[in-house]
Amino acid sequence: MNSIKLKAHAKINLGLDVVRRREDGYHEVRMIMQTIGLYDKLTINRTNNNSIVINTNLHYLPTDENNLVYKAVSLIQREYHIEQGVYINLEKKIPVAAGMAGGSTDAATALYGMSRLFDLNLKKPELMKLGLRLGADVPYCIMRGTALSEGIGEILTPLPSFPACQVLIVKPGLSVSTKYVYENLKLDETTKHPDINGILTCIRTRDLYGAIGLFGNVLENVTIKEYPVIGEIKDKMTEWGAIGALMSGSGPTVFGLFDDIKKAEKAFYQFKVSELGKQVFLTDLYQPYY
Template sequence: MKTLTLEAPAKINLTLDILGRRPDGYHDMRMVMQSVSLGDTVTVTETTEGFSLLAEDIALPAGRPTLEQQAAESFFRYLGHPMPGLEVRLVKRVPAYAGLGGGSADVAAVLRCLRALYAPELPRSALEEIGLAVGSDVPFCVHGGTCLAEGRGEVLTDLPPLPACAIVLCKPDFGLPTPELFTRVDGADLGERPDASAMAEALARGELAAVAGCLGNVFERVLTGEEGADIRAIQAALLDCGALGAAMSGSGPTVFGLFNDPVKADRAAEVLGQTYRQTYLAAPVKKFGELE
């Protein structure tokens, strides 16, 4: 019986800029993305027939395939082979609708498992192409590490790794509507934009303080007063506890802080955890190997 278990690391956006809406309805992005050690665990097992997804505390879509099933079907269609029976088990740790790419990370881990089990010769670029049909963050989650992401997020350029640090992630108890945020950005005066090139230079120098000084996310510029107040309060708490910098990840609402002192990071997680139950400690994750 073929089976494989892989971790599915979440991601944060060190920078996030939106360049404009494309003719296909998507937006051109320019982001520096980073894998982090907070993640789910994904197990793919071959079965006799059908596709099943087993996960606790997740509401599965009724009457339509899950993203994991769509990814598996796309994988075997790409290979030109019929899909065998498959069971996917998820152990969830990454909060949903948090700007951390948890769902995309799960899909990417399914694809990585399938490649290892059925087509180890398949290049990662093909797996990223398959993943893009399922979600814009999936190619990066297949790739992992530290990348400049352009286009919809699928044009990936490896960057020097984020220096060793502690990362505190804090998700407030509300969600942000991603489609609406993109609509708010269209035509908005976003002011000074996050500088992905400066971020890449800071990473090349290996200077965590410089990296922290380049953090930025244009979605923060279009939050409502109430949304923005909560995000800024978490950022302020992280900075008060010693973070070198703090920003919102993706379309939020999770805020992360970068720490060069693990003791200060522990303290920040403790302080924020008293108010926000979804508070986590993490570390950077490097690029995944060509084969798992």
């Protein structure tokens, strides 16, 4: 095999709670992660030299060691003494700095692709262990599907598939610093935490409406206060037919879940012509193939 083409799927958070801030500065979380149909495309080609060359459709993305895909490939090369290089074409569709793990899923897919391309035959647990060295979200992006994420994001428990529905993604024309959001998150006795255990119960009993009724993201307390347009998008999402809407990750992307494809398509076109969303996508939930 000299070339491999792969899809790197985005994620949303069906629930996100921050339990506490640790002494090392990291935050302990309890999150319910879900892969969706929106994806980036990675094409990895073997070359005859030992260099790593990345080409992307976004001019502002780094293509050197500051890119997570570059770091993933370099890690595989070092760990498994691979002397050949690669040329990678990265076609980005997942919004950048949007709370959808775009960089992490690209890195996860690069790890998997390198394993396939160079006949390493690494199993999922091995890939996840490597992925943790690149970032807390990377192991989940290797696992994919529906999962409970705990610790700093590295403790993962697979869950039954979330009931099928349409997913409308709306990202306003701004980017959010995850570091800023966590640094400004205040956790005290007045903090309203989402009912993660309740959502887990609803997922296990396939209660779509019960789960959506318990959706929550504690980081909205910071991000929506700083960027009120996120709250406006959530309001419009439900007004235009979503059975639930939530900010994903640290934002600013908002997703809405729909149980009616016609309502989802109508809301998609309404957001496309509005000034609220710069990037708008209509997709569905996705379960992993590896």
